[in-house]
Amino acid sequence: DGGITQSPKYLFRKEGQNVTLSCEQNLNHDAMYWYRQDPGQGLRLIYYSQIVNDFQKGDIAEGYSVSREKKESFPLTVTSAQKNPTAFYLCASNNRAPTEAFFGQGTRLTVV
Amino acid sequence: DQQVKQNSPSLSVQEGRISILNCDYTNSMFDYFLWYKKYPAEGPTFLISISSIKDKNEDGRFTVFLNKSAKHLSLHIVPSQPGDSAVYFCAARGYTGNQFYFGTGTSLTVIP
Numbered sequence: 001d002g003g004i005t006q007s008p009k010y011l012f013r014k015e016g017q018n019v020t021l022s023c024e025q026n027l028n029h030d031a032m033y034w035y036r037q038d039p040g041q042g043l044r045l046i047y048y049s050q051i052v053n054d055f056q057k058g059d060i061a062e063g064y065s066v067s068r069e070k071k072e073s074f075p076l077t078v079t080s081a082q083k084n085p086t087a088f089y090l091c092a093s094n095n096r097a098p099t100e101a102f103f104g105q106g107t108r109l110t111v112v
Numbered sequence: 113d114q115q116v117k118q119n120s121p122s123l124s125v126q127e128g129r130i131s132i133l134n135c136d137y138t139n140s141m142f143d144y145f146l147w148y149k150k151y152p153a154e155g156p157t158f159l160i161s162i163s164s165i166k167d168k169n170e171d172g173r174f175t176v177f178l179n180k181s182a183k184h185l186s187l188h189i190v191p192s193q194p195g196d197s198a199v200y201f202c203a204a205r206g207y208t209g210n211q212f213y214f215g216t217g218t219s220l221t222v223i224p
Binding site: 033 | 114116118121146148153154155156157161201203210211212213214216217
């Protein structure tokens with residue numbers, strides 16, 4: 001079964017700690033994305049990567065970091081510099097041609 | 113600055129009637145538009161898309177209309193069913209890149 005897997009589904013973090021969210025896809029897609037969703041808001045782009053070993057900042061990259069060492073993996077690290085990290089995080093992927101992006105099931109991060 | 117806007121946060125429709133969800137955009141360089149459906153605590157699922165060279169695309173009960181001069185697109189669901197109750201996001205893709213810009217979503221409730 002092809003798809004995008006995000007783990008864990010729920011994550012709790014203490015203030016001041018870094019945490020890494022996993023995103024794996026077996027769709028052989030070139031591009032991968034991280035979005036953040038807050039209540040009453042749309043999906044805001046954090047980072048995206050169009051090819052292995054390359055990534056670009058989105059609209060709200062501050063306090064986040066990513067890596068793209070393998071085509072199928074695009075982990076997101078939420079650092080202690082992120083002022084308001086509690087949110088629902090979504091990973092997506094697609095091919096570079098104009099096609100739809102496929103989303104994972106999301107990770108709910110709560111800072112306690 | 114929000115490049116894709118959904119000005120109606122919510123919409124209620126009787127079962128069997130038509131649901132019309134609207135979306136406006138500001139960037140004339142967008143060349144591909146999509147609608148996604150999202151349930152709480154899940155990732156969005158792709159519904160239907162339209163290229164900027166077309167003005168209409170149909171898929172079963174779902175039709176998307178694009179008015180480029182007005183920078184406006186709409187999603188029509190006919191007939192509406194209770195299972196259509198969800199949040200609907202419109203999204204647009206830039207011509208020069210592979211970023212997707214999302215609206216803030218419209219919560220559709222179909223009343224049985």
